[in-house]
Amino acid sequence: MGADAATWLARIRALDLPPRIRIMNVCGGHERAITLAGLRAALPPGVELIPGPGCPVCVCPEEDVYEAIQLARHEDLVLLAFGDMLRVPVNLPRREIRTLEQARAAGADVRPIASPREAVRIARAEPRRQVVFFAAGFETTMAPVAAMLLEGIPDNLSLLLSGRLTWPAVAMLLDSGRPGFDALVAPGHVSAVMGAEEWGFVVERHGLPVAVAGFTPVSLLAAFYSVLRQWVEGRRFLDNCYREVVHPGGNAAARRQLRTAFEVTDANWRGVGRIQASGFALRPALAAADARRRFPSHADTSRKRVGQMPQGCDCARVVLGQIYPNECRIYGRPCTPRTPVGPCMVSDEGACRIWWSGGVRERRERAAG
Amino acid sequence: MRIQSIDGFVARCEARGVEREVSLFLMQDETLAPGDFVMVHVGYAIQKVTPEEARSSWELFDLALAAEND
Ligand code: SF4
Numbered sequence: 001m002g003a004d005a006a007t008w009l010a011r012i013r014a015l016d017l018p019p020r021i022r023i024m025n026v027c028g029g030h031e032r033a034i035t036l037a038g039l040r041a042a043l044p045p046g047v048e049l050i051p052g053p054g055c056p057v058c059v060c061p062e063e064d065v066y067e068a069i070q071l072a073r074h075e076d077l078v079l080l081a082f083g084d085m086l087r088v089p090v091n092l093p094r095r096e097i098r099t100l101e102q103a104r105a106a107g108a109d110v111r112p113i114a115s116p117r118e119a120v121r122i123a124r125a126e127p128r129r130q131v132v133f134f135a136a137g138f139e140t141t142m143a144p145v146a147a148m149l150l151e152g153i154p155d156n157l158s159l160l161l162s163g164r165l166t167w168p169a170v171a172m173l174l175d176s177g178r179p180g181f182d183a184l185v186a187p188g189h190v191s192a193v194m195g196a197e198e199w200g201f202v203v204e205r206h207g208l209p210v211a212v213a214g215f216t217p218v219s220l221l222a223a224f225y226s227v228l229r230q231w232v233e234g235r236r237f238l239d240n241c242y243r244e245v246v247h248p249g250g251n252a253a254a255r256r257q258l259r260t261a262f263e264v265t266d267a268n269w270r271g272v273g274r275i276q277a278s279g280f281a282l283r284p285a286l287a288a289a290d291a292r293r294r295f296p297s298h299a300d301t302s303r304k305r306v307g308q309m310p311q312g313c314d315c316a317r318v319v320l321g322q323i324y325p326n327e328c329r330i331y332g333r334p335c336t337p338r339t340p341v342g343p344c345m346v347s348d349e350g351a352c353r354i355w356w357s358g359g360v361r362e363r364r365e366r367a368a369g
Numbered sequence: 370m371r372i373q374s375i376d377g378f379v380a381r382c383e384a385r386g387v388e389r390e391v392s393l394f395l396m397q398d399e400t401l402a403p404g405d406f407v408m409v410h411v412g413y414a415i416q417k418v419t420p421e422e423a424r425s426s427w428e429l430f431d432l433a434l435a436a437e438n439d
Contacts, residue, residue, distance in 0.1 A: 082411075115412025117392060137411075144413035147394040151378070192408065192416045214422075244422040245408060251416055253398040 008221035009042055015225075015232050020046045022180065023227060024321050026166055027054040027187035028349025029215050035358035037217040043224065050181055051354075052321040053169040056162075057084050057347035059269040059319055060136040062307050063299060064162045066090045068134040069100055070298030071160070071291070072108035077130040079103075080119050083112035084347040085136060087340060091305040100134075116148035123157035132291045136162040140189045142280050143254040146261035149286055158291040163280030164267060166190050167198050172275050173320065174206045180321050183209040183227035185220070188242045193258075195250030196240045203236050214242035261286060270343070271309040271316030313342030318351050325352040327366045332356070370423065372405050382409065384423070 003011075025031055031051040034040065040049050053059060065088055072079035079100065086101040097103050104110035113119055116133070123131040135145050142163040149159075166187060173179040186199040196212045203210055209230035213223035222241040230236055240246055249255075260283070267279025282290050300306075309315045313335070314328035325331060325344065335341040337353055344350035370382035370391065380401070382391045392413045393401060399417055401407070406423040407414035 117390070117412045140410050140415060143395055143415065144392070144411050147392060147413060151392075151394050189408075189410060189415065244419050245416050247416070251395060251398070254395040254415060257395065 005217050005221055008218065008225050012225050012228060013044060015228055017044055017046055017228060017232065020048065021182050021228065021231060022048045022050050023183045023185055023224060024050045024052040024181035025054060025185045026052045026170060028354065029189065030054065030185060030187065030213060030220065031351055032354050033215045033217065033220060035354050039217060039220060050321045051351040053319050054187065055319065055344065055347050055349040056137045056164055057088060058315055058343040058350050059164065059272060060162045061268045062090050062270050064160065067298055068160055069097060069103050071132055071295055072100060072103045072110050073097065074298060075295055077132055078109045078111060078122065078126065079132050079134060080111050080113045080122065081134040083114065085134065086110065086112055087346045088343045089310055091303060091308060091310060116144050119157060120148060120153055123154045127154065127156055129156060131157045132160055133157065134160040138164055138166050138190055139193050142262065143193050143258055146257040149261045149289060150257055153289060158289050158294045159282065160291040161280060161282060165264065165278050168275050168278035169269065171201065174202065183231060185223045185227065186210055186212040188212060188214045188246060191246045191250065193251050193254045195248065196238060196246050200238050203238050207236055209236055211239035212242050212246050214245060268307065270307065272319065310341050315342040315344040318344050323366055325355045326360055326363050331363045332361055370407060370409050372401060372403050372407060374403055375401065
């Protein structure tokens with residue numbers, strides 16, 4: 001790539017930019033890098049960087065989290081989940097058990113894991129117990145889950161799957177007619193697996209500039225420069241500013257494994273609703289590993305606010321890029337990483353959590369427009 | 370992370386003194402050898418990377434940790 005951050009910034013400043021232009025990212029890693037490096041303040045004032053749907057934990061269906069909590073509490077099993085899932089609250093009254101962490105405190109065998117490999121290890125170590133892996137994530141996480149399944153898992157291990165694809169959420173925003181952004185920075189790790197080509201539709205169908213970015217300030221600034229320059233020059237193409245990692249076609253073996261293990265289905269996103277062809281489901285050949293088949297359903301559709309974000313929480317609008325995190329009515333008061341109200345303040349990939357960790361402590365009113 | 374040794378689909382990898390077992394199951398189309406660098410996500414290598422790239426990813430990771438610990 002060559003140029004350093006100062007050079008990219010100078011190139012951006014030299015562009016004849018419109019008074020306002022909004023660039024969306026759809027990756028918690030991007031948002032974290034942008035916030036930690038202070039890139040918002042470094043860019044010209046009219047350039048807005050908008051965090052969009054980039055947090056799989058935030059959009060994991062409320063009813064799936066509820067199901068996981070009930071399985072852990074009412075069946076004799078070990079419930080495994082990625083660490084930041086444990087504190088995501090479901091919509092139950094405060095005196096009831098609302099998170100996996102609270103279920104664990106109440107005696108359920110809930111364990112945080114960092115890798116699907118740990119799930120296999122735990123199930124092998126305890127062959128006489130049922131082990132359920134509550135697996136939420138985007139393509140980058142679902143490829144390892146597919147690998148785990150295809151390499152072979154012990155009979156006592158099953159999956160409560162909540163995998164999601166990234167691009168359909170962006171397609172949904174664009175198809176709505178009011179996407180809320182003028183250009184897209186596409187996610188580096190997702191593209192490393194799936195290939196940058198997945199984002200071609202943003203250019204071809206919607207005529208917006210796109211660039212794939214990595215996770216350093218330099219790679220992000222290169223991508224911002226690319227989309228801004230495309231905008232200014234009236235050209236549109238899919239640029240790749242992360243060539244070191246994102247190769248044409250992505251990781252073909254990983255994509256093959258994703259296809260072998262999963263089919264793509266319509267799926268619910270918490271607070272957002274159903275998005276076409278946006279979820280992973282186990283293929284019939286792997287149905288035996290489906291926790292939803294192995295255990296009776298604990299769903300309770302009579303609960304108040306099933307599927308929604310917690311009361312007062314604006315996560316759904318944060319996830320869709322309609323407001324900035326600190327424009328939520330309860331950002332910082334009472335919602336903080338220590339006392340999170342919504343999943344966006346729980347997960348490492350949630351925009352609220354990232355902004356808070358990055359030092360944004362002031363709430364602000366939504367500006368008109 | 371840097372691959373130290375490979376045994377079937379499992380590699381021992383190292384970065385900044387931290388050693389880990391990493392699955393190569395998603396890397397079946399690549400020929401990998403000790404000394405190569407891979408990008409690791411939830412215990413699985415997802416792409417081969419250059420040494421420079423591996424280094425910058427780690428710098429970012431350190432930054433993130435520093436922010437969490439303050
Ligand atoms: S500040 Fe808290 S309540 Fe508000 S959107 Fe973010 S996570 Fe939800």
